Amino acid sequence: MNKWEILWNHREMILGGFKSTLVLFGVSAIAAFLLSSLIVLAIRTGRAPFGRVVRGVVDGMRMLPFLIYAYLLYYGLPSLGIRFDAWTAGFIALITYHAAYFAEILRGTWATLSTGQAEAARAHGFTTFMMYRRIILPQLVLRAAPVLGNQVIICLKDTAFLSIITVRELTAAASAVQSQYFIPFEAFIVAIGLYWLTSMLIEALVARLGFAAERKGLGYKLAAVRR
Amino acid sequence: MDTSSPPFAVEVRNVSKSFAGIEVLREVCLNVAHGQTVSVLGPSGSGKSTLLRCINWLEEPDSGEILIAGVRIGVRADGKTHMPDRELARMRARIGMVFQSFNLWPHLSVIENVTEAPIHVLGMAEDEAIGRAEKLLEKVGIGEKRDAYPYVLSGGQKQRVGIARALAMNPEVILFDEPTSALDPELVGEVLAAMRALAEEGMTMVVVTHEMAFAREVSDEIVFIDQGCVVERQAPEAFFDRPQTARARQFLSRYT
Numbered sequence: 001m002n003k004w005e006i007l008w009n010h011r012e013m014i015l016g017g018f019k020s021t022l023v024l025f026g027v028s029a030i031a032a033f034l035l036s037s038l039i040v041l042a043i044r045t046g047r048a049p050f051g052r053v054v055r056g057v058v059d060g061m062r063m064l065p066f067l068i069y070a071y072l073l074y075y076g077l078p079s080l081g082i083r084f085d086a087w088t089a090g091f092i093a094l095i096t097y098h099a100a101y102f103a104e105i106l107r108g109t110w111a112t113l114s115t116g117q118a119e120a121a122r123a124h125g126f127t128t129f130m131m132y133r134r135i136i137l138p139q140l141v142l143r144a145a146p147v148l149g150n151q152v153i154i155c156l157k158d159t160a161f162l163s164i165i166t167v168r169e170l171t172a173a174a175s176a177v178q179s180q181y182f183i184p185f186e187a188f189i190v191a192i193g194l195y196w197l198t199s200m201l202i203e204a205l206v207a208r209l210g211f212a213a214e215r216k217g218l219g220y221k222l223a224a225v226r227r
Numbered sequence: 228m229d230t231s232s233p234p235f236a237v238e239v240r241n242v243s244k245s246f247a248g249i250e251v252l253r254e255v256c257l258n259v260a261h262g263q264t265v266s267v268l269g270p271s272g273s274g275k276s277t278l279l280r281c282i283n284w285l286e287e288p289d290s291g292e293i294l295i296a297g298v299r300i301g302v303r304a305d306g307k308t309h310m311p312d313r314e315l316a317r318m319r320a321r322i323g324m325v326f327q328s329f330n331l332w333p334h335l336s337v338i339e340n341v342t343e344a345p346i347h348v349l350g351m352a353e354d355e356a357i358g359r360a361e362k363l364l365e366k367v368g369i370g371e372k373r374d375a376y377p378y379v380l381s382g383g384q385k386q387r388v389g390i391a392r393a394l395a396m397n398p399e400v401i402l403f404d405e406p407t408s409a410l411d412p413e414l415v416g417e418v419l420a421a422m423r424a425l426a427e428e429g430m431t432m433v434v435v436t437h438e439m440a441f442a443r444e445v446s447d448e449i450v451f452i453d454q455g456c457v458v459e460r461q462a463p464e465a466f467f468d469r470p471q472t473a474r475a476r477q478f479l480s481r482y483t
Binding site: 114116117119120121122123124125126127128130134135138139142215216217218 | 283285312313316317319320321322323324326328329330331332333334343344347348349376377378379392393396
């Protein structure tokens with residue numbers, strides 16, 4: 001049997017893995033972004049000790065290798081009596097880890113906004129939360145779109161680590177097929193192709209955000225010209 | 228006017244404010260009656276902008292009190308505890324502000340800048356907010372820029388959007404913080420014209436400005452501040468023709 005044929009015969013397993021990867025990635029990226037939005041609000045407007053503690057946790061998270069973090073949640077915590085199934089541990093790892101990175105991107109971008117815009121929002125009667133949601137956050141997303149998009153792609157690729165804590169996602173499926181039939185090249189090429197495809201979709205979305213930013217004069221190109 | 232409404236749109240009572248140990252405002256008092264235009268003049272660094280920013284609590288005074296249409300801003304009725312975010316926001320919604328550096332929201336088009344707060348703060352229906360915003364943009368002479376984004380506008384156009392944005396909230400009073408100081412000289416006139424029209428319609432306005440001719444022509448009262456103190460408070464003709472203090476005379480001599 002041809003090597004590609006073997007893969008074709010196992011297409012359901014591979015596509016099943018791919019579907020799991022998409023679910024892990026999609027849910028985690030969205031949840032991580034929402035969480036990071038709240039984290040940044042807490043850092044910027046929270047009362048003194050609270051904001052600083054949140055900032056510390058975010059920094060600590062960013063200094064951690066993702067694989068060890070996933071290991072810790074899945075294999076480490078049971079020794080403290082906390083037991084998650086592989087999917088739950090995977091979601092928690094992806095969401096909290098990438099929320100820390102998203103938060104750092106948003107926080108840094110916020111620092112570049114003029115304070116006058118927030119003052120104008122307050123002067124026009126916005127509460128802190130509404131000001132953040134309507135005035136600050138949309139601009140952070142538009143201005144940071146390329147960097148956020150980059151982090152989203154890293155989030156996609158980090159789902160592959162979860163194969164090590166027994167989540168049956170794309171990498172695990174490709175790995176299972178290749179080890180059974182010893183066709184590592186073909187199996188991994190297919191997996192890579194699917195990761196690429198997803199990344200290109202993400203890039204296309206990011207590009208649309210970039211066009212929107214450009215139209216509003218918030219894009220990188222215009223900013224560079226005006227400076 | 229409604230007889231039950233308090234006599235003053237804005238009352239500033241004995242407000243003091245320091246930054247890093249430097250006293251910027253010292254026991255400042257200021258009353259602005261409904262429909263009046265009061266211009267606050269004074270050398271740079273005299274505390275004019277700080278006074279204005281205390282009125283809508285963008286700066287918190289160290290002492291003294293400020294009333295908007297008879298209601299104290301920034302502190303609760305007991306006079307001690309801070310006003311909660313939501314309540315403070317509700318009071319600020321009744322106070323318009325126009326900034327020196329415009330502070331338009333760059334991710335929103337001109338019309339969206341004007342409808343944003345009416346829809347999301349006042350809860351106005353979108354259609355109504357858009358209709359009103361279009362009228363206000365016509366009024367300040369930039370109806371044709373409706374769908375432009377702020378970055379393509381000139382300073383004068385931006386500031387007129389800023390004025391329309393403040394007006395859209397139907398405020399009790401509008402605070403103007405040096406609205407023409409960031410403009411090229413040839414653009415100052417269009418902004419002053421829009422402000423003059425408002426004053427003539429009876430909008431209550433507190434204007435911090437260096438435009439002496441404008442202040443003289445439009446104001447009902449001039450308040451002259453120097454080193455954080457109100458030094459003179461007079462009708463415009465009296466202030467410009469017969470200043471009472473040496474400091475005011477010295478200040479005015481630089482403009483003639």
